[in-house]
Amino acid sequence: MSTPQQPVPQHCPTQRELDDLELLVTGAYSPLTGFNEPGSPVRLALPDELADAAEVELVDPEGLPLASVTADGSVRHLTHAQYGPFRRLYLSPGDVRETYAGATFVPVTDALTQAELDSLPSGPIVFLALVGAGTPDDLSPVGLIRATLAASSLLPDASVVAVPLPSHDDPSADHLLGTQVVAHFAAGDPIFALPSSLDSGAEGPTGPTNAHPAEIQEIVDFDRPAPDERGLVLFFTGLSGSGKSTIARALQDKLLEQGRRTVTSLDGDVVRRNLSAGLTFSKEDRETNIRRIGWVGAEISRHGGVAICSPIAPFDETRQQVRAMVDAAGGEFFLIHVATPLEECERRDRKGLYAKARAGVIPEFTGISSPYDVPEDADVRVDTTGRTIEEALDDVLDTLRKEGLLDL
Known part of the structure; x- marks a missing residue:
């Protein structure tokens, strides 16, 4: 009797890895x-x-299998990505060579100016x-394609092709990869380098203005x-009893009273009762709780809102994951460390949590x-020892004003 075949495990890569996958399977x-x-x-x-799997199926965020990868990194293509803004413009080098033979290819990494046009x-x-x-460019991928x-x-005869060329935080290697990718798309046809293109040393247009045409500037x-109009995640972190939730609530009240921004509070205890109901206080579940807060906050920032988050968030790795989520959503991540010392937090102990932790009743207590x-x-550090809420809040507001993120 044959043994039933085990299903191939699945994994959803990061967006950078998904971009790399697309360029690999198209031959770019x-x-x-x-x-x-x-x-x-x-x-x-x-x-x-x-890590030890012989084969892993790579899926997109919706779970669509795109390719399988073996332990040595070899890729077997299953299907192309189906969704996403301007998906119709994501063509393979072969399709581009067949459709646009004889054209001049112009790599673009930022909105074009009138002088460049x-x-x-x-x-x-x-x-x-x-x-x-x-x-590293300021425009989002969708914004760059729209521009x-x-x-x-x-122009009288111009077309656009989207190329998902990601950064690998290695300028030299990225330059070489980018040059190869553009060459694969052009396939011998002329390549015209703008100052904002891959060749940072290329000579470009000079003139009295670097302005965008009105259609592009819009x-x-x-x-x-x-x-002060961007989506913003104000992320408070600190020990239990440090005062982070109190300052966060005071900041929320200020914003609501001003009435210029939409504000959502993602307080640790409130999230625990709703978004993260059922999670324990193990390290794994605490990290899951923070990632959930981060994902919701990032989505709020994507749409221009302000998210005020006030969990303990004790682990740097998880905080960095939240920062990356917000960055990917095009929002601003502002980290406030409420650095009230442990002795002061324990002295307050309004919920009796520290006493229970000292007695061993609460395990893994931060x-x-x-x-x-x-x-x-941290963008700002606040110690609430011997200070009023207004004084501590002023430390946060002063830094937000200096950074131009809020005008309160």
């Missing part, structure tokens, strides 16, 4: 054909529980909008709102039997 990364090849920045990090050669133009996770489409509408303004990673990247 040739001669690379898989992940983790020697000397290549194109890496795939699997969770520990899948004036510098373009005559004849058919194909703008390669280089979008991808982690790219490039607007530029193409101003898109830039929408995609790059002023600092500051007693579980560590707290003091944040080194």
